Amino acid sequence: MSFLLFEKVSKVYRNGVRALHEVSFEIQEGEMVFLIGPTGAGKTSLLKLVTLEERPTSGEIWLDGCCLNHLGDHRIPILRRNLGIVFQDQVVVPYRSVYENLIVPLEVLRLPRKVVYLLAKDILSSLGLWHKRQHLVSELSGGERQKLCIGRALIHRPRIVLADEPTKNLDSETSRFVLRMLYEYSLEHRATVLVATHTHRLARLVPDSRCVFIKEGRIVGITRNHTSMESKFPS
Numbered sequence: 001m002s003f004l005l006f007e008k009v010s011k012v013y014r015n016g017v018r019a020l021h022e023v024s025f026e027i028q029e030g031e032m033v034f035l036i037g038p039t040g041a042g043k044t045s046l047l048k049l050v051t052l053e054e055r056p057t058s059g060e061i062w063l064d065g066c067c068l069n070h071l072g073d074h075r076i077p078i079l080r081r082n083l084g085i086v087f088q089d090q091v092v093v094p095y096r097s098v099y100e101n102l103i104v105p106l107e108v109l110r111l112p113r114k115v116v117y118l119l120a121k122d123i124l125s126s127l128g129l130w131h132k133r134q135h136l137v138s139e140l141s142g143g144e145r146q147k148l149c150i151g152r153a154l155i156h157r158p159r160i161v162l163a164d165e166p167t168k169n170l171d172s173e174t175s176r177f178v179l180r181m182l183y184e185y186s187l188e189h190r191a192t193v194l195v196a197t198h199t200h201r202l203a204r205l206v207p208d209s210r211c212v213f214i215k216e217g218r219i220v221g222i223t224r225n226h227t228s229m230e231s232k233f234p235s
């Protein structure tokens, strides 16, 4: 059974803009999929339908056997606990520390402090940011800040990760690092990862991932990448 399923989904905004036209595709559990298209193609609109920031005008969206169309607003916070979200307009609080920003998704889970500490240590160490845990976010470079956003999206071990241009404005080394992090998270936790991006370039680095091409709100092609992680991400 598909983990995420779009069935003839259309989205027309109040101003009349038709962002998505009868979009249909499916993603299996544990799969990494790139949604590739130019500016205005409808990528962010599609991701926002999964987070329920927006609702479809027609069609159905199913996540893990649950039809999101019928999910009441009161259940949205529960849905979001299973989502890791890396969005373009991501809010980090500049005058709070790296550690404080990182653990925000854990606050609602009311985990013991020791568990929070260990989860934070694990992820900040993987990101190479443990030594900066006490630094204010305003003291980080753009790349470090983006790594923090990735860490914050993964710290609560979500089953699905949605990333909108996660490598935007990053150099190629940091871009590879970020993609590798998402890929390894997906492998380790059997998480489903959906990455929206303008370019096919980075998608080709990730083995066994799929590319869904979108243009003017329509799916125009789906391909699979056959690459070896070792050849593309030398450690």
Ligand SMILES: Nc1ncnc2c1ncn2[C@@H]1O[C@H](COP(=O)(O)OP(=O)(O)OP(=O)(O)O)[C@@H](O)[C@H]1O
Residues within 6 Å of the ligand: 013, 014, 015, 017, 018, 019, 037, 038, 039, 040, 041, 042, 043, 044, 045, 046, 198
């Ligand atoms: N809240 C909104 N209200 C009205 N129109 C919107 C809204 N959000 C997006 N749109 C329009 O929907 C279309 C698709 O936009 P969307 O942001 O989904 O594209 P995108 O592929 O993510 O673009 P980019 O790569 O530039 O982020 C565009 O024409 C955009 O202007």
